[in-house]
Amino acid sequence: MISNSKMKQETKNIGMNVEMPKASCTDINCPFHGQLKVRGRQLTATVISTKMRRSAVIEFERLHFVSKYERYEKRRTKIKVHSPDCVAAKDGDVVTVMECRPLSKTKNFVIIAKTGSEFGFKERMKARELSKAKGLRTAKEEAAVEEKEEK
Numbered sequence: 001m002i003s004n005s006k007m008k009q010e011t012k013n014i015g016m017n018v019e020m021p022k023a024s025c026t027d028i029n030c031p032f033h034g035q036l037k038v039r040g041r042q043l044t045a046t047v048i049s050t051k052m053r054r055s056a057v058i059e060f061e062r063l064h065f066v067s068k069y070e071r072y073e074k075r076r077t078k079i080k081v082h083s084p085d086c087v088a089a090k091d092g093d094v095v096t097v098m099e100c101r102p103l104s105k106t107k108n109f110v111i112i113a114k115t116g117s118e119f120g121f122k123e124r125m126k127a128r129e130l131s132k133a134k135g136l137r138t139a140k141e142e143a144a145v146e147e148k149e150e151k
């Protein structure tokens with residue numbers, strides 16, 4: 001058994017071709033400083049929420065073939081992932097995630113590296129928020145908005 005202090009110092013090689021985090025952490029479910037092993041699928045996606053402690057929601061686009069039109073449509077997939085303290089992922093970051101054992105009912109991926117940040121992420125989220133609000137507005141509110149726009 002490795003002692004906690006030793007775990008904190010060493011950054012393990014997880015066997016993937018990614019940059020190792022410079023910071024250290026005490027998270028037991030960190031692939032670099034804890035006991036977690038990674039295997040299976042590897043994905044690249046954007047972080048859209050980090051409101052949970054040591055968890056994040058990531059989102060990516062995939063293409064789905066529609067046979068009637070013989071074309072592809074875009075579909076979005078959201079998954080919950082574990083976010084170790086040392087990686088420190090923020091909203092809008094593009095991250096590489098790797099499959100791991102199930103950490104909870106809905107988490108079986110872990111962030112292993114940050115590769116950059118999405119261009120225009122804030123604007124994209126704002127636009128989505130606005131379109132959501134539009135659908136929820138009542139007829140009365142809608143009329144008020146239209147009146148304002150006319151002025």
Ligand SMILES: [Zn+2]
Nearest residue numbers: 025030033086
């Ligand atoms: Zn760590």
